Amino acid sequence: MNEIFYITTPIYYVNSHPHIGHAYTTIATDVLTRFRKLFGADTYFLTGTDEHGQKIAESAAKSGIEPQEFVDRISQEFRVMWPHLHIENDQFIRTTDPEHKACVQQILQKIYDQGEIYLKEYEGLYCVGCERFMDESELVDGNCPDHQNPPELHKEQNYFFGMSAYQDWLVAELEQNENWVYPARYRNELTQFLKAPLQDLCISRPKSRLEWGIELPFDKNFVTYVWFDALLNYASALGWPDGEKYKKYWPHVHHTIGKDILKTHGIYWPCMLKAAGMPVFKKLVVHGHWVVGGSKMSKSLGNVVDPLAMKDQLGVDALRYFLMRDMSFGEDANFTEELAITRYNGDLANNLGNLLNRSISMSRNNFEGCVPPLGEIGELEKDLRNSFSKGVETCREYILAFQPHRALEHVVWLSSLVNKYIDNCKPWSLAKQKEDRERLGTVLYTALDMTRILVGLLDPVMPEKMREARISLGLGTEGIPFEKLTHGLLESGTELPKPTPLFPKMQVPGAEKTPAKIQQKEKPTSAASDEGKEWFALEDFQKMELKVGHIRTCRKVEKSAKLLCSEVDLGEGRLRSIVSGAAEFYTPEELTNRRVLVVANLKTVKLMGEKSEGMILFSDDKGKLILIEAPDEVNPGVTVR
């Protein structure tokens, strides 16, 4: 019997537009699902949108439209985005779906009938932003710490769910079930939280204050608190209590969430399930957040990365790869364009893409455009095959342990093995000897065959790119079944189309070629030094704006051994800040007041946090810098040519 795997993303609150956080959770869930499917599981993948609550009502009002129209609009943004990110969810639920509403009411009624929901008068400080009452001790200077404004005093009746009754049960559950919450640190966090007495959960909002929600079945004057409503989507989507899907998939439910909603999923949700008489989820899988340059990604900081923008730059599949590879699942991870492109170039372009390209090219050139025949195999082939059999299993284990980053690391390591194998066997040399033809075939076949396995392993992460790769290998468009990710199954004689680079190498933005690289490249090779040299036309030179500058002040750049930052007068009526790597050769005092040559139309860059709007020219003798000076009688701003 097939293993069954049901996994959900949170349903996203339509108060904000889709961003990288949503994209990461959803892509991770998609990748995990596709891997499980590859391993033969019967999978079901749910995502959707959370659409009730006060913030939605307010946002709608602000936009001057009805809440329903508002949520329709934003929900649609999520729904249409997922296919663009190669997400293959089985269902998209909305909490405004009639089936969901019915389910929520039914469960509320059930718990109410059991006597676990009661009415209580409550007076307290209410923060509209948080949509909850706050304890005075939570306030900072009288303000809500999250929303920076004072909560309002509210007195009202509300319904409460007797969650506190489940505290002991939940503590025991967490204790017994070591892997219930993954990674374990989040389990610790919940355990820690449960050391304090659990409060009952307020699950209603009076309609006088908020109408946008699901009406309580036992009191028309109230709607349901949005979290109570939202969490139930995981079950309502499957047709609780009698739906076929519910019966089949519910016992195998996994929830992927970001660490920001740990408490709702780790505390409220199991208590709710217990009260509703449902089995609790099998596993809560918690991931960290993407941070940008060390600071949290937030709207207020204006550093939210738009996943669709990144998609255009990297390509969807490479973005998926980067997100999965660079975040240690569960930890926070840093996100920058440079990191993404470095990862892309290193793993995808240079290692895997180039492997595919070189293997196919050599096979085509030597075997009439076809997959070569496999001859007798030797030790090298045996070793490689061995590593791959183990490697495939290792990847599977990492995925089952919710460590996709480890799995991908391993795949690239395997890819390197094939590159090494090729280098060891030197097929380009074998091709020169007629008598080595059989050996040549064996080597190239092996390289292609192993590459095929890599393509199979990466299919869940990069479905479109790996489809292209399969076509390049003459395998057709169909995915490769897991049991075929084993050596020797490539068919000799299959025609190989002319390859084009699957992952063309990208330029890291802002990173010019390093001086060392240029030097190395232009190292004169004795006599023929002019041979490879590129000559510029005069108009090319004139693109550069060279000017005389006057260094007014100069100081060392903090924490940098090499950098000096100068304020330079270029006769522009303002001073430019220019960073130079000369601190090893000049003190700031020595540079102050000098007249120098400046490249004035160089793109502004930041070096060690300092803005640099140009370049001061030095002679560079094997790294030893000497300032090029202009005569004192030349005024700042004068052109040099």
Add this chain to the structure above:
RNA sequence: GGCAGGGUAGCUCAGUUGGUGAGAGCGCGGGAUUCAUAACCCCGAGGUCGGCAGUUCAAAUCUGCCUCCUGCUACCA
């Protein structure tokens, strides 16, 4: 303040129950090579494993104290 998790090569991080000279990728330096996307392959430099003290024949790995960062939570364990 309490609790949890971190502080390991320039950067991002691995390091199982303490035990051969502390690792990977990227970056950097050198070499080799030319099939390939100036890719690949080999070699190398670089670390007081946050600090101090202790346990031990032996500690990045255990204990205590200190320090810094992150998260949760708050005057209460």
